Each structure stands twice: as structure tokens, then as C-alpha cells.
Amino acid sequence: MADKKHKxxxxxxxxxxxxxxxxxxxxxxxxxxxxxxxTRKRIDxxxxxxxxxxxxxxxxxxxxxxxxIGVLIPTLDHAIFAEVVQAFSDSVAEDxxxxxxxxxxxxxxxxxxxxxxxxxxxxxGVVLTGLDHDEAVFQLIDSQKIPCVLMWNYAAGSRYPSIGxxxxxxxxxxxxxxxxxxxxxxxxxxPPTGGNDRAMARRDIVLSTLEKAGVTxxxxxxxxxxxxxxxxxxxxTELLARDHRPTALICGNDILATGALxxxxxxxxxVPSDITVVGIGDFKGSSDIEPALTTVRLPARxxxxxxxxxLVTGIISLGEDPVGSLHCAPEIxxxxxxxxxxx
Amino acid sequence: MADKKHKxxxxxxxxxxxxxxxxxxxxxxxxxxxxxxxTRKRIDxxxxxxxxxxxxxxxxxxxxxxxxIGVLIPTLDHAIFAEVVQAFSDSVAEDxxxxxxxxxxxxxxxxxxxxxxxxxxxxxGVVLTGLDHDEAVFQLIDSQKIPCVLMWNYAAGSRYPSIGxxxxxxxxxxxxxxxxxxxxxxxxxxPPTGGNDRAMARRDIVLSTLEKAGVTxxxxxxxxxxxxxxxxxxxxTELLARDHRPTALICGNDILATGALxxxxxxxxxVPSDITVVGIGDFKGSSDIEPALTTVRLPARxxxxxxxxxLVTGIISLGEDPVGSLHCAPEIxxxxxxxxxxx
DNA sequence: AATAGTTTTGCAAATGTTTTCATAAGTATG
DNA sequence: CATACTTATGAAAACATTTGCAAAACTATT
Numbered sequence: 001m002a003d004k005k006h007k008x009x010x011x012x013x014x015x016x017x018x019x020x021x022x023x024x025x026x027x028x029x030x031x032x033x034x035x036x037x038x039t040r041k042r043i044d045x046x047x048x049x050x051x052x053x054x055x056x057x058x059x060x061x062x063x064x065x066x067x068x069i070g071v072l073i074p075t076l077d078h079a080i081f082a083e084v085v086q087a088f089s090d091s092v093a094e095d096x097x098x099x100x101x102x103x104x105x106x107x108x109x110x111x112x113x114x115x116x117x118x119x120x121x122x123x124x125g126v127v128l129t130g131l132d133h134d135e136a137v138f139q140l141i142d143s144q145k146i147p148c149v150l151m152w153n154y155a156a157g158s159r160y161p162s163i164g165x166x167x168x169x170x171x172x173x174x175x176x177x178x179x180x181x182x183x184x185x186x187x188x189x190x191p192p193t194g195g196n197d198r199a200m201a202r203r204d205i206v207l208s209t210l211e212k213a214g215v216t217x218x219x220x221x222x223x224x225x226x227x228x229x230x231x232x233x234x235x236x237t238e239l240l241a242r243d244h245r246p247t248a249l250i251c252g253n254d255i256l257a258t259g260a261l262x263x264x265x266x267x268x269x270x271v272p273s274d275i276t277v278v279g280i281g282d283f284k285g286s287s288d289i290e291p292a293l294t295t296v297r298l299p300a301r302x303x304x305x306x307x308x309x310x311l312v313t314g315i316i317s318l319g320e321d322p323v324g325s326l327h328c329a330p331e332i333x334x335x336x337x338x339x340x341x342x343x
Numbered sequence: 344m345a346d347k348k349h350k351x352x353x354x355x356x357x358x359x360x361x362x363x364x365x366x367x368x369x370x371x372x373x374x375x376x377x378x379x380x381x382t383r384k385r386i387d388x389x390x391x392x393x394x395x396x397x398x399x400x401x402x403x404x405x406x407x408x409x410x411x412i413g414v415l416i417p418t419l420d421h422a423i424f425a426e427v428v429q430a431f432s433d434s435v436a437e438d439x440x441x442x443x444x445x446x447x448x449x450x451x452x453x454x455x456x457x458x459x460x461x462x463x464x465x466x467x468g469v470v471l472t473g474l475d476h477d478e479a480v481f482q483l484i485d486s487q488k489i490p491c492v493l494m495w496n497y498a499a500g501s502r503y504p505s506i507g508x509x510x511x512x513x514x515x516x517x518x519x520x521x522x523x524x525x526x527x528x529x530x531x532x533x534p535p536t537g538g539n540d541r542a543m544a545r546r547d548i549v550l551s552t553l554e555k556a557g558v559t560x561x562x563x564x565x566x567x568x569x570x571x572x573x574x575x576x577x578x579x580t581e582l583l584a585r586d587h588r589p590t591a592l593i594c595g596n597d598i599l600a601t602g603a604l605x606x607x608x609x610x611x612x613x614v615p616s617d618i619t620v621v622g623i624g625d626f627k628g629s630s631d632i633e634p635a636l637t638t639v640r641l642p643a644r645x646x647x648x649x650x651x652x653x654l655v656t657g658i659i660s661l662g663e664d665p666v667g668s669l670h671c672a673p674e675i676x677x678x679x680x681x682x683x684x685x686x
Numbered sequence: 687a688a689t690a691g692t693t694t695t696g697c698a699a700a701t702g703t704t705t706t707c708a709t710a711a712g713t714a715t716g
Numbered sequence: 717c718a719t720a721c722t723t724a725t726g727a728a729a730a731c732a733t734t735t736g737c738a739a740a741a742c743t744a745t746t
Contacts, residue, residue, distance in 0.1 A: 008487070010702055021726045026704055036724060051486050056463045057409065058702035060400035061731045068443070068464070075429060082425035086418060089446065098460055100411070101444040103432065117441055120399045121411070143394050144351065229631040258628065265633045285601065285628075288572040290608045353732055364696045369734055379694060401732035404701045 009050040018046035029054060060122050069311060070100045070118030070126040072111060074196070078227060078255075080281055080300050081129070084152060087304025088127065095312045097124070106196055108134045119144055124315045127151050127307060131158050132197035147314035147323065151307040153198055154327045161314075161323045163307040167198050170296045170330040171205035174250060174278050177294070177332055179213050182341040183248035183276060186210060187221035187239060189232065189260065190252035202252055202280060221246055225256055232259025233266065240267040240275070247275060247341045254279035254286045254295055261289060261337065272339030282333055291336035299328045352393035361389035372397060403465050412654060413443045413461030413469040415454060417539070421570065421598075423624055423643050424472070427495060430647025431470065438655045440467070449539055451477045462487055468654045470494050474501050475540035490657035490666065494650040496541055497670045504657075504666045506650040510541050513639045513673040514548035517593060517621050520637070520675055522556050525684040526591035526619060529553060530564035530582060532575065532603065533595035545595055545623060564589055568599055575602025576609065583610045583618070590618060590684045597622035597629045597638055604632060604680065615682030625676055634679035642671045 015022045020039060027034050028043045035043075046052075060066045069092055076082050089099050100118055104110040111128075115137055118126055125147040128137070138159055141148045150162040178186060188207070193200040207217060225235050236249070236259065251257035257279030264271050271277050271291050279286065282297035306326050314323040358365045363382060370377050371386045378386075389395075403409045412435055419425050432442050443461055447453040454471075458480055461469055468490040471480070481502055484491045493505040521529060531550070536543040553560060568578050579592070579602060594600035600622025607614050614620050614634050622629065625640035649669050657666040 012702080022703080023705080023727080024725060027725085030704075034724070039724080053459065053462045053487070055404065055465060055702055057400040057403035057465050058731090059704075061398065061404065061702085061733080062704050063731075064704075066400065066464075067460075076419070076425040076432075077429050079422045079425065082419040082422065085444075086420050086446065089419075089444065093445065096460075098443050098445055098457075098464065100441050101428075101432065102436065102441055103429065114441075116396065117410075117439075119396045121409075121441065122398060122400050144396070229628045233631050259631060262631050262633055285572045288576050288602060288605050290605055355732080365733080366697080366735080367695060370695085373734075377694070382694080398732055401701090402734075404703080404732090405734050406701075407734080 009052040013050050014046045014052045018043045065124045066122045068100050068123045069097050070123040073103050073129045074106050075103045083300040084304040087301040088308045091305045091308025125311045130197050149307050149311050161325045163326045164303045165298045165328050165330040167201045168205040171202040172209050173332045174296050175206045175209035178248050185246045187246040187249045188217050189223040189225050189256050191227045229259040232256040233263040236260040236263030249277050251279045254281040254283040271337050276338040278338050294335045294338035297331045297333050303328050352395040356393050357389045357395045361386045408467045409465045411443050411466045412440050413466040416446050416472045417449050418446045426643040427647040430644040431651045434648045434651025467658045473540050492654050504668045506669045507646050508641045508671050508673045510544045511548040514545040515552050516675045517639050518549045518552035521591050528589045530589040530592045531560050532566040532568050532599050534570045572602040575599040576606040579603040579606030592620050594622045597624040597626040614680050619681040621681050637678045637681035640674045640676050646671050
């Protein structure tokens with residue numbers, strides 16, 4: 001159908017084909033109601049014949065929105081982030097936005113560089129993951145006066161509107177649950193916390209909640225384990241082989257907890273009668289694993305959706321009513337992997 | 344640091360601050376070697392003081408590359424796609440490209456619309472997932488003369504260079520493995536195949552491989568199960584409750600196989616002595632689950648990386664040497680979930 | 687110190703749009 | 717059928733850059 005000429009069709013090509021001026025073609029796209037129906041039809045056919053595709057770059061230099069949103073995440077390799085991004089993308093796509101996606105792998109320096117690149121592309125808004133970022137990052141966003149939301153975590157006084165779950169609350173909920181079952185000999189396994197405020201907040205609150213109840217986690221029951229089922233399985237296998245075993249294990253996320261369940265199974269121990277295992281996140285498989293995992297639900301899809309809606313609102317009504325933070329509350333999900341301390 | 348003026352800084356603001364012309368500032372970025380070191384320093388400081396950020400949109404209308412690549416996937420919710428995208432993104436980021444990401448949810452109509460949007464943004468190249476797409480999609484890409492690769496699947500005569508695994512081979516490998524263990528009573532569980540050439544190809548080749556060996560799968564042992572651990576667990580629980588049970592179950596992907604393992608455990612059956620369960624994909628947790636899953640590895644990271652390298656090459660050397668297809672061979676991974684037929 | 691050659695810089699045109707303003711074409715009113 | 721509106725269209729300026737060409741500023745050579 002498309003008469004591919006030598007050069008790609010521009011608005012002038014279309015104008016000539018339709019025997020109108022370029023301005024009229026521009027109006028055809030932006031204010032079609034201003035055109036006579038007959039002209040509209042003529043242009044319609046010309047667009048089709050020439051295979052014209054609008055050039056957003058040319059529009060963007062007029063201060064018109066680019067229709068893109070920059071999404072900056074640590075990594076897609078954690079299923080939960082993939083889920084958030086998917087929901088976010090679907091949400092903003094409804095309003096015609098496309099996402100520019102990049103991951104920094106927990107490297108704050110890279111985050112700054114990526115943000116700059118986003119701004120070069122004149123994104124209409126940006127989403128960062130988590131609350132803590134380099135001060136330079138915040139200043140850059142400030143200086144560009146571009147809408148921004150912090151997704152995934154929630155905190156009342158965040159530097160930009162935050163939309164997500166309160167991680168401290170999540171950690172507290174799971175710690176209290178374990179305590180309420182009577183456990184006192186508790187081990188903890190968290191991912192490395194460098195550059196990862198989420199993991200850090202969770203760990204700290206878990207420990208302080210336990211301490212408030214008079215429970216101290218001995219150093220050799222504190223594991224820093226990379227985000228991987230096999231690493232967790234390995235560490236847990238090692239832990240459970242020792243003479244003195246904890247009665248409960250609190251994991252910083254469901255992936256670690258999954259590995260822990262596998263590790264316990266490999267050691268021939270029963271969960272929860274021999275040991276209670278809990279996670280944080282409520283990832284996809286967590287309800288189906290045997291035994292089903294007790295965890296705290298972080299509503300990923302909802303967070304992504306709400307963050308998308310909020311940012312789009314911020315972009316469309318630029319400045320008018322500033323976007324507010326939104327707490328998507330975490331929720332304790334008690335399943336079979338936790339039970340009262342036996343003995 | 345950035346003196347935020349009222350309006351955002353443009354190249355002219357910088358030029359004035361550095362007491363040079365706009366052209367010189369442009370050269371500072373694009374051909375710095377043409378400038379006198381002293382001028383360079385002056386501009387450097389001006390850029391810093393004004394907080395100037397280059398405008399790629401303005402560059403792009405000069406036919407300069409936009410530095411973006413459109414990535415079109417079915418969904419991020421399948422961890423394996425997230426992994427491919429992550430690897431792809433990392434790969435092209437090395438050459439300064441940023442990805443525009445969108446998912447079509449297996450809706451071919453939406454795929455066309457998204458592609459158009461990508462082209463409006465003047466992406467330098469596009470990646471589609473899988474081999475089968477609407478003819479209109481291919482024509483659109485043809486007409487724009489833009490580099491394209493088909494990622495994830497491989498097939499010799501694909502319409503555009505394909506970089507991925509041969510799904511037929513993957514299906515054949517797993518079917519042959521199960522047959523080689525002596526199984527004859529075999530059930531199959533595949534995801535719905537509508538609009539999903541990968542799943543379709545896998546299913547068809549599995550069935551035909553079995554048939555070639557004289558094994559026919561009865562209709563009530565053919566499950567069409569949505570991509571979810573719980574759905575699979577449910578269906579498998581139902582299957583295993585029947586009087587006549589298969590000795591092996593071939594699943595279209597590792598998620599379904601994981602659910603099947605859980606289902607078997609819930610029914611009190613032992614894998615593999617009561618039933619062999621195999622998957623396709625070798626997803627992240629598959630090696631750690633108990634029992635570890637026998638599957639076919641589809642090298643997601645490698646595929647993403649190679650696709651990225653190939654597309655970037657295609658973009659940079661536009662036209663010169665056309666990108667070739669690349670087969671990232673699937674590989675059978677025998678673990679504990681499969682065993683010889685007993686009985 | 688004049689000349690030729692080289693390096694550095696600026697001017698102006700070009701890129702593909704949108705938009706303001708002005709003009710041309712219709713339409714209703716007297 | 718002239719007049720005053722209204723509606724539809726075009727011309728040209730504006731947007732933020734890059735780039736070809738020409739001029740200016742150096743350097744080296746005599």
C-alpha cells in the first residue's frame with residue numbers, strides 16, 4: 001500500500017499528495033475538527049498512500065510532550081520488579097505514553113547517568129525505584145522541573161511523592177507474626193544491603209522489632225545472602241546442619257524463603273513443625289509451594305498501576321495539583337510454612 | 344550548582360554564557376577535537392553553570408540516530424521474558440542505546456499499534472518476540488527500512504534475522520528424553536496456543552515426536568493450562584486423582600512443570616518413581632526445586648545479549664553487512680524429576 | 687614583515703513540525 | 717446582492733539543533 005519513495009515521507013510530502021498546505025496536514029492530526037470533511041478525507045488518503053508516520057521528535061522540540069516516561073529500576077531479574085513495571089507500563093499506555101526502561105543494577109552512579117540520558121530524550125516524567133537516591137539525582141530532577149514519583153516504597157516525608165508499600169511495616173508485621181507464635185530462637189537471612197534501601201529498612205525493622213520483644217539474633221544466625229534460590233538453599237542447609245538450630249527463620253524476601261524451604265526439605269526437616277520459615281513479598285509461586293509460604297504481601301501490580309496513574313496525572317496537569325504519595329498497605333498472609341514453636 | 348533560569352537552558356544559553364556561537368557549542372559535543380582546548384574549557388564551565396542537557400529530539404530531526412531501540416514483547420510477567428529483556432537492555436546500553444519497551448499481551452492488533460508508536464519516536468531499530476507476526480507489521484518495518492531482529496525463537500528462513508532457540512528442537516529433545524526412559528503413557532500440558540507461535544510449535548513437535556514412536560496422547564490427557572503455577576497444580580491434582588494415571592507428564596514450560604511437581608507432592612506421589620515430570624525453559628528456580636526439574640535449557644540471557652549485539656551492529660553499519668540469524672541451541676538438562684518407567 | 691597554510695570559529699541554511707496571524711471562501715442577514 | 721460573520725486554509729515564524737561554507741585567527745616559512 002505504501003508508495004515507498006526514496007526518502008521517507010514527511011508532512012510536506014503528504015501535503016503535496018493531498019494538494020493542501022503542510023499546516024493543514026498538521027491540523028488533520030492535532031485539531032481534525034477544524035477541517036472540512038472533504039479535506040480530511042483527501043488527507044486521509046494521502047497519508048495512507050505515502051505511508052507517512054508522524055515524527056514525534058519534530059513535535060517535541062516545540063515543547064510538546066514527548067509521550068515517553070523514563071522508568072529506572074534496579075533490575076528486571078527480580079520477578080517482582082518485572083511485575084511492577086508491567087503494571088506501570090500497562091497503566092500509562094492507556095494514556096498513550098511509552099516507557100523508556102533502564103536498570104542500574106544498584107549502582108547509584110549509573111542511576112545518575114541513566115537519568116541524564118532520559119532527560120536528553122525529554123521524557124515527560126520519571127519513575128525511580130525506592131526512596132533513597134543520590135542527592136545529585138534529586139537535584140537534576142528538580143532543575144528540570146519534571147514530574148517524578150518514587151515507586152515501590154512508601155514513606156510519609158519522601159523527597160518526591162512515593163507510591164508503594166511501607167517496608168518497615170512489612171518487616172514489623174512478619175517479625176510480630178513470628179514472635180506471636182512463641183519463637184525466640186530466630187535466624188535472619190537478608191540480601192546484601194549495599195545501595196538497597198528497601199532491603200536495609202526491612203532488615204533493620206525486623207531486628208528492632210525482635211529486640212523490643214527481648215529477642216537478639218546472634219551474629220552467626222544473621223545471613224547476608226544474594227538474591228538467589230540456590231544461594232539461600234546452600235546457606236540454609238549449612239545452618240540446619242549445626243548443633244544448635246533456630247526454631248524460626250525470617251527471610252528478607254520470598255526468593256530467599258523459597259530457597260530456605262528447599263534447604264529444609266533437603267535436610268529432611270519438616271516445615272513448620274521443625275522450623276518456621278517466612279518471607280516478604282508474596283511472589284508469584286509463594287502460595288503454591290509446599291508448604292505454602294507465610295509472607296507479607298507487597299501489592300506489586302497495584303503499586304505499578306497507581307504509580308502510573310499518579311505520574312500521568314502529574315504530567316497532564318503539570319504543576320496544578322501536585323501528586324500525592326499513596327500507601328499501598330502490606331498485608332500479612334499466613335499460610336502453612338509458619339507454626340507455633342514446638343517444645 | 345545549576346543556575347536554574349526561568350526557561351530551561353538551550354544551546355544558545357550555553358553559547359552566550361561561554362561567549363561563543365551556538366555552532367561551537369554543538370561542536371563541543373559532536374566533534375570536540377575541532378575546538379581549541381581553551382574554548383573547550385570555557386564551554387565546559389558554561390554547560391555546568393547553566394545545567395544544560397542536550398536535546399536529542401532536536402538532533403533526531405537532522406536524521407541523526409535517536410539512540411533508542413523499540414522492544415516489543417508479549418509480557419514481562421513471564422520471568423523468562425524479563426530475563427531476555429534485561430540481557431538485551433544491558434547489551435545495547437553498552438553502545439549508548441536506551442530501550443523503549445512495550446508489551447502486547449499476545450494481541451496482534453496491539454502489536455501493530457505499538458510498532459507505529461515506536462516508529463513515531465524514530466527508534467533506530469526494533470526487536471520483536473517470536474517469529475510469527477501480522478503481515479502488516481512486517482510491511483511497516485519494510486517500508487521504514489529500519490533494522491529488525493526477531494528474538495527468542497530461531498528458524499532458518501525467518502522473515503527477519505532470528506536470534507534464539509529452535510523451539511521445535513526443544514520440544515523434540517524433551518519428548519525423546521521421556522521416550523528414552525521407556526514411558527508410553529504420557530500426558531501433556533501446554534499453555535493456550537492462541538497467538539503464541541512458540542507454545543504452538545513446542546506442542547506440535549512434542550506430539551509428533553511421540554507419535555513417530557507410536558505413542559498417542561489420549562485427549563483427556565491433553566491439558567491446555569494457563570501460565571500459572573496454581574492452575575497447573577490444580578489440573579495435575581485432578582489428573583492424578585483419576586484411576587488410570589500416566590507414567591510421565593510433559594509440560595510446555597517450567598512454570599507448568601513446577602505446578603505439576605507441587606500437585607504431585609500434594610497427592611502424595613513421588614517424583615520420579617510414581618511419575619516423571621519434565622518442563623521446557625530451565626527457569627531460575629528449576630534447578631533448586633525438590634526434586635530438581637529435568638528440562639530443556641533455553642539460553643535466555645545469551646539470546647538477549649546476542650540479539651542486542653546483532654541489532655546494534657545492524658544499526659551502526661546500516662545496510663552494509665546485513666545481520667544474520669543465530670541459533671542459540673537448546674540443551675537437555677537431566678535432573679531428578681525424570682526417571683525410567685517403573686513397572 | 688609579508689605570504690601561505692592551517693586551525694578555529696561564526697553565519698546561515700536546513701531539519702520536520704506546530705502555531706499565530708492573515709486571508710480566502712462560505713453562509714446567513716438585511 | 718451587498719454586508720457582516722463564521723469557517724477553512726495558507727504563509728511564515730518559531731522550535732533546538734547540526735553542518736557546509738566562508739571568514740577570521742593563528743603558525744610557520746621565507
